[in-house]
Amino acid sequence: MKKIIFSLLMSAFLLSSCGEYNKVLKSTDYELKYSYAKKYFNAKQYSKSITLLEELVTIFKGTANAEESLYLLAQSYYGQEDYETASDYFETYYKTYPKGDYTELSRFYSGYGLYLDSPDPRLDQAKTYKAIEQLQLYLEYYPQSERADEAQKILFELQEKLALKELMATRLYFNLGTYMGNNYLSAVITAQNALKNYPYSKYREEFMFLIARSKYELALVSVDEKLQGRYREVVDEYYNYTNEYPEGKYLKEVKKFYDYASKRITDTY
Secondary structure (H helix, E strand, C coil), X not given: CHHHHHHHHHHHHHHHHHHHHHHHHHCCCHHHHXXXXXXXXXXXXXXXXXXXXXXXXXXXXXXXXXXXXXXXXXXXXXXXXXXXXXXXXXXXXXXXXXCCCCHXXXXXXXXXXXXXXXXXXXXXCHHHHHHHHHHHHHHHHCCCCCCHHHHHHHHHHHHHHHHHHHHHHHHHHHHHCCCCCCHHHHHHHHHHHHHHHCCCXXXXXXXXXXHHHHHHHHHHCCCHHHHHHHHHHHHHHHHHHHHHCCCCCCHHHHHHHHHHHHCCCCCCC
């Protein structure tokens, strides 16, 4: 019996809520709509606040409520986990109100939302690049902010994701070997570019190892006129690796590449 009564009460509550919301939607009293938009936002009923605010941000342009309504719309999309749309609105806010009450927060959340939406490294990283761009701008404008350390930490995390994507590409090129072309050379170029773009990455040692290993494999499949140059490149990469990682985890393998190549280098160029 209690369950039945509870169900009836809930149904009545939902019906009254829906009726209230429909009345607000049809109302031409924009201040009333705005008060309800904030009410729904505070209640985390973001789809309702979004519907109302989408209309109100246009109507409120040039009024006292313009700034806050735009920020609340961005936060509503953020609360709904539509981070890409939220980022767009946060960006619209800080460009429209460069000295507004919510400018710092908008700059931060514009990047932070895209960070939350950043995909797996195997997928397209457009959102990751945009998140990095937004957070770098945030740090330029607010280097002493209480959120600066968090923004910097997130930047490193996003850059590591991009470095991992490059590492996966390097591994793939290496594994393809000479299949349908010289993929060892592609592995070298990809790894070298990654080292330039992400010099402090935790994957740095593996990039350097893969360069040495790829150049060794390149030497093994080289034509005679390129052989001596390729052997010397293997030796160079051995020193590059050992200078930076004298006790590196790939030291034994790199030493084997060096031993093989150095014994085959002649005195003439």
